[in-house]
Amino acid sequence: MNDPEAIVREQILNPEEISEGVASLAREIADRCGGDEVAFVGVRTRGVTLAKRVAAVLEERGLHYPVGTLDISLYRDDFDSRGPDLPSLETSDVPFSLDGVRVVLFDEVIYTGRTVRAALEGLMDYGRPARIELAVLLDRGHREIPIQPDYVARRVDTERGQYVKVRFREDDGGEEGVFLETPGKAPAA
Amino acid sequence: MSELKPRKDLLDIEGLDLPEIEYVLSNAVPFKQLFQRSVKKVPTLRGKTVLNLFYEPSTRTSSSFEVAANRLSADVTNFTVSSSSVVKGESLLDTIETLQAMRSDYIVIRHQAAGVPNIVAKHTGASVVNAGDGYHAHPTQALLDAMTFREVYPDYQGRRLVIVGDVLHSRVARSTSTLFNKLGIEVAVLGPGSLVPAGRHDFMTRLHSWDEVFDWKPDAVYLLRVQLERQEGMFFPSIAEYHKMYGMNTARLVRLRQLGAYLMHPGPVNRGVEITDEAMRYERSLISTQVENGIAVRMAVLHWLKPETDTD
Numbered sequence: 001m002n003d004p005e006a007i008v009r010e011q012i013l014n015p016e017e018i019s020e021g022v023a024s025l026a027r028e029i030a031d032r033c034g035g036d037e038v039a040f041v042g043v044r045t046r047g048v049t050l051a052k053r054v055a056a057v058l059e060e061r062g063l064h065y066p067v068g069t070l071d072i073s074l075y076r077d078d079f080d081s082r083g084p085d086l087p088s089l090e091t092s093d094v095p096f097s098l099d100g101v102r103v104v105l106f107d108e109v110i111y112t113g114r115t116v117r118a119a120l121e122g123l124m125d126y127g128r129p130a131r132i133e134l135a136v137l138l139d140r141g142h143r144e145i146p147i148q149p150d151y152v153a154r155r156v157d158t159e160r161g162q163y164v165k166v167r168f169r170e171d172d173g174g175e176e177g178v179f180l181e182t183p184g185k186a187p188a189a
Numbered sequence: 190m191s192e193l194k195p196r197k198d199l200l201d202i203e204g205l206d207l208p209e210i211e212y213v214l215s216n217a218v219p220f221k222q223l224f225q226r227s228v229k230k231v232p233t234l235r236g237k238t239v240l241n242l243f244y245e246p247s248t249r250t251s252s253s254f255e256v257a258a259n260r261l262s263a264d265v266t267n268f269t270v271s272s273s274s275v276v277k278g279e280s281l282l283d284t285i286e287t288l289q290a291m292r293s294d295y296i297v298i299r300h301q302a303a304g305v306p307n308i309v310a311k312h313t314g315a316s317v318v319n320a321g322d323g324y325h326a327h328p329t330q331a332l333l334d335a336m337t338f339r340e341v342y343p344d345y346q347g348r349r350l351v352i353v354g355d356v357l358h359s360r361v362a363r364s365t366s367t368l369f370n371k372l373g374i375e376v377a378v379l380g381p382g383s384l385v386p387a388g389r390h391d392f393m394t395r396l397h398s399w400d401e402v403f404d405w406k407p408d409a410v411y412l413l414r415v416q417l418e419r420q421e422g423m424f425f426p427s428i429a430e431y432h433k434m435y436g437m438n439t440a441r442l443v444r445l446r447q448l449g450a451y452l453m454h455p456g457p458v459n460r461g462v463e464i465t466d467e468a469m470r471y472e473r474s475l476i477s478t479q480v481e482n483g484i485a486v487r488m489a490v491l492h493w494l495k496p497e498t499d500t501d
Binding site: 071074075079082086088089090091092121122125126127 | 193195212215216218219220222226227228230231232233234489492493495
């Protein structure tokens with residue numbers, strides 16, 4: 001691993017911009033889903049937080065969308081290459097039927113698309129939704145499989161070696177923001 | 190992140206440290222949750238092979254492992270060796286050679302001789318899970334017992350378990366008592382004097398009668414199976430006498446109920462020996478929960494172990 005001091009960390013979204021992103025996702029989902037029966041499912045951990053925030057905005061407008069939780073560890077395609085950090089499994093919680101429902105899947109960032117592939121497989125083991133759509137806060141490009149989001153709050157140009165870190169106050173001890181981390185470069189003096 | 194290193198084999202409880210035990214027991218919870226879905230399967234071990242190698246008959250344990258492996262999408266082969274055939278050291282090594290050639294990723298083994306899983310583990314890159322060897326160990330039974338106990342007692346530390354029965358012949362007693370002790374659960378034993386080993390397991394309290402058991406106020410009573418097939422030496426005079434002295438009967442059930450204690454048994458049950466029909470219907474019996482948790486724990490174990498087969 002790189003020396004943490006050698007990582008340049010740059011903020012790409014501040015807390016207000018995150019809120020705007022959440023609001024725009026909510027607006028677009030409400031516009032397009034109209035009177036359909038809709039359920040949200042978030043990919044653990046921050047996809048769930050994103051889904052809950054969007055659901056809260058819609059709740060204020062009188063639209064009630066239930067939020068489920070999906071842990072995709074068991075569906076990943078990199079099980080063989082798991083390293084010394086063993087994955088701790090979390091429970092999934094989808095306490096409603098997905099059969100015939102329009103499901104919006106949430107993840108905070110889309111990158112290679114592999115997480116979403118795993119999530120789709122996991123989701124379909126819970127039932128047969130009428131339709132599945134994908135909502136993300138950030139699209140950072142570099143897809144390795146043909147999966148595209150339906151709702152995107154922001155697009156950012158990144159390089160492969162960089163990390164996009166989303167911090168939500170609910171999950172990250174109060175920290176809020178989206179950061180782009182570039183390893184291997186000396187910090188700006 | 191966890192500080193756990195990947196482990197190849199699960200051979201006994203003694204070799205596990207607390208973070209590993211916690212890791213398996215906490216991972217078993219999401220696995221158990223899958224059983225509520227209509228699709229009970231996940232693709233985690235797709236393309237992997239699990240070989241169930243049983244030198245001793247055991248429908249329950251081998252099918253529990255088989256279900257666990259199936260629910261992880263592994264391919265399972267059951268390799269049951271006739272119990273009447275005499276297995277010599279030489280043929281064991283031959284078998285290992287055959288297994289190597291089959292390139293299984295996981296080998297689940299039960300054998301009447303203690304230590305055989307360790308030998309197999311040493312000679313193969315596959316992950317070996319001990320499913321019971323002689324009087325030595327049965328680690329997945331211990332893990333499922335701990336999972337079951339902790340479900341009913343989330344505040345499990347300092348609670349008390351009494352193991353009743355044939356402790357000498359029981360790898361279950363050995364593994365379960367060791368694990369419970371590691372978890373900070375107090376363990377006592379009640380059994381025929383000839384069947385409770387002296388010296389082994391000094392941490393266990395020795396009780397001498399059911400009166401002493403109830404005075405000790407256990408939170409659960411764990412009845413061991415009388416291994417009728419291993420009674421050639423006649424360690425106690427008769428089955429009827431065993432039932433009278435140690436079995437869970439009506440009078441004892443009344444006192445168990447007064448305590449609010451749970452009842453556990455590793456199965457299969459000898460009705461009328463360790464336990465009466467009436468006690469089988471006790472509302473705080475955890476026997477079928479143990480079966481269900483056995484699958485979840487075995488999934489967590491297979492998911493945890495890392496074979497060394499992918500590198501060669």
